[in-house]
Amino acid sequence: MPEGNVIHNQARRLSRAFKGKDVFVDSPQGRFDAGARQVSGHRLTSVQAFGKHLYIGFDNQLWVHVHLGLFGKWQIGRGQAPEPRGLIRVRIQSADHYAELRGPTVCEVLTDGQMHQSITRIGPDPIRADADPSRAWERIRKSSSAIGSLLMDQRVFAGVGNIYRAEVLFRHNISPFRPGSKITRAQFDAIWADLVVLMTHGSKTGRIDTVREEHGPDAMGRAARVDRHGGEVYVYRRADMPCLLCGTVIRLADMQGRNLYWCPRCQRR
DNA sequence: AGCTCATGGCGAG
DNA sequence: TCGCCCTGAGCTG
Known part of the structure; x- marks a missing residue:
């Protein structure tokens, strides 16, 4: 149940855990199976926050766009991912970290063009240095x-x-x-x-x-x-x-x- | 077991 | 403006 400060905080933590790494992505809950397949096995190249929107970039020019809404939650941990508990929409795993996403209101794969289109609809974000x-x-x-x-x-x-x-x-x-x-x-x-x-x-x-x-x-x-x-x-x-x-x-x-x-x-x- | 509530946002009417 | 979507915690019985 986050405001923009939490999204930026999580973007930094996700970046530290996964940026530059080849990651395994799946959807234990099943609702993001098709999306997960498009990015799994690729190198995670970038994590960007604009307001409450999060964009996770991969080396095949695709982004996973996440909006947590009122209920969404990321859980990030070190080591091996535990057995899935509850409804996990997306799970990201590297050799030494894992992240679990539950309850997002938006979770979708975007092309590079769609991602840039998406961020033009977002107003200036006080946390971003480039905000106008x-x-x-x-x-x-x-x-x-x-x-x-x-x-x-x-x-x-x-x-x-x-x-x-x-x-x-x-x-x-x-x-x-x-x-x-x-x-x-x-x-x-x-x-x-x-x-x-x-x-x-x-x-x-x-x-x-x-x-x-x-x-x-x-x-x-x-x-x-x-x-x-x-x-x-x-x-x-x-x-x-x-x-x-x-x-x-x-x-x-x-x-x-x-x-x-x-x-x-x-x-x- | 069932209800209520929560830092959000959308589309129908 | 309302209803609906997403999930889990913290009550109440």
Whole structure:
């Protein structure tokens, strides 16, 4: 259940384990048999992350494109792969590592042309050095949609998910309901710069920590929330608990089918 | 055993 | 906006 930071983290780990190696690829579950056959036995040449999308390249000019969706999970280990347990869509094995993929929403083989076509549909990714934030700004400044929606739109901010959305808006005192057109250039620049720092950090740790040092464990005499995913956050999954900065009860609403958390006092329209 | 929930995204209406 | 797809964990009985 990953946001872009986790995909980048896994891309690095997959690269370290398999890049430059001849790999055996199969699908114990069977749903990716045909795809696995197209790349198995080939040298794995590249692992790229764009937002929440992962592309694994092989020396026959084919890519395996993976999107984990809400349930997908990679498990990477050293040594021999264990007996398959549960539903394993894809398994990659080299002489000394193995990786298991479960529950992805997308798992498909792409040609080189299709892969490049695919990445043009993905917006700028704050974790990538080659990202162009002006593409995001151009969409936001003329949009009447709520900024809370725009942050979740992968054509606007690639890799931002429900946790970063809630947390970055809290950090900038912006209501998730404010329309994109009411976001100033300075606010956008600050949000983007913050996402670069937060998400790059998150890609190294594999978790999402957003609480500023000065608001650490003793803010208002309350411990900052350590969420189930392992990171320390201000508002995410803290509905009905007091805001760490002002004590107001954190609110929960449904925004396009996803849980939205915010502090109605700290975050202004 | 069965239900609910989750860091996502798509297509139908 | 809704329903549906993907899987497993953590409850409840």
